[in-house]
Amino acid sequence: MANFDQELDASGLNCPLPILRAKKTLAGMEAGQTLRIVATDPGSVKDFEAFAKQTGNELLESGEEGGKFVFMIKKA
Amino acid sequence: MAEQKKMAIIATKGTLDWAYPPFILASTAAALGYEVQIFWTFYGLQCLKKDLKLQVTSLGNPGMPMPMPMPVLIQALPGMQGMMTSMMKAKMKKKGVASVEELRELCVEADVKMVACQMTVDLFEMNPSDFIDGVEFGGAATFFEFAGEADITLYI
Numbered sequence: 586m587a588n589f590d591q592e593l594d595a596s597g598l599n600c601p602l603p604i605l606r607a608k609k610t611l612a613g614m615e616a617g618q619t620l621r622i623v624a625t626d627p628g629s630v631k632d633f634e635a636f637a638k639q640t641g642n643e644l645l646e647s648g649e650e651g652g653k654f655v656f657m658i659k660k661a
Numbered sequence: 662m663a664e665q666k667k668m669a670i671i672a673t674k675g676t677l678d679w680a681y682p683p684f685i686l687a688s689t690a691a692a693l694g695y696e697v698q699i700f701w702t703f704y705g706l707q708c709l710k711k712d713l714k715l716q717v718t719s720l721g722n723p724g725m726p727m728p729m730p731m732p733v734l735i736q737a738l739p740g741m742q743g744m745m746t747s748m749m750k751a752k753m754k755k756k757g758v759a760s761v762e763e764l765r766e767l768c769v770e771a772d773v774k775m776v777a778c779q780m781t782v783d784l785f786e787m788n789p790s791d792f793i794d795g796v797e798f799g800g801a802a803t804f805f806e807f808a809g810e811a812d813i814t815l816y817i
Contacts, residue, residue: 599757601689605767608692626757639693 675704691771
């Protein structure tokens with residue numbers, strides 16, 4: 586498993602909460618640090634792509650693990 | 662960095678279900694870096710009250726999914742609206758959908774500007790002290806001042 590600086594468990598949360606929580610967590614992190622996000626909302630897959638594209642934070646990974654969606658975002 | 666994008670919303674509805682679109686879109690846009698302003702007019706002003714009493718009804722809304730088929734006259738019975746509201750809230754909680762209060766709080770935290778339509782406040786003799794802090798009051802011209810420069814403008 587890749588390294589990360591912080592982790593956010595957004596399991597059980599629905600749109601738009603995973604994105605909003607991620608944004609809040611990223612705000613407290615340093616540029617270049619990575620955030621691992623775990624979510625159960627299937628809509629979050631496309632939403633995190635769109636979030637990364639629009640905010641400039643890089644989506645390093647997007648995948649599934651044990652029935653949950655896992656994202657790795659590097660803060661710009 | 663490019664100039665900050667802007668989104669303007671006119672929110673006109675005061676039911677539990679229709680309180681969601683403006684708050685969801687505003688909080689998400691703010692998270693994406695937009696500057697957001699919501700102009701609350703007519704029934705939308707209910708969404709600005711400190712003590713939210715938003716309700717949902719299936720009356721006049723045949724698109725609302727019901728747990729069982731129910732004739733309209735039954736839907737109109739006293740107590741049905743309260744029951745539907747409780748059921749909707751319970752369902753949302755179970756599905757991990759944020760409450761309106763929570764989404765509104767996130768909007769306020771993200772500096773989404775709330776403008777209350779002065780004309781409607783006067784028309785319905787609403788008390789500005791019933792509204793959450795930070796609400797500004799204005800009219801159509803106030804809306805256009807911001808919307809005229811907005812990248813996205815929505816009427817909800």
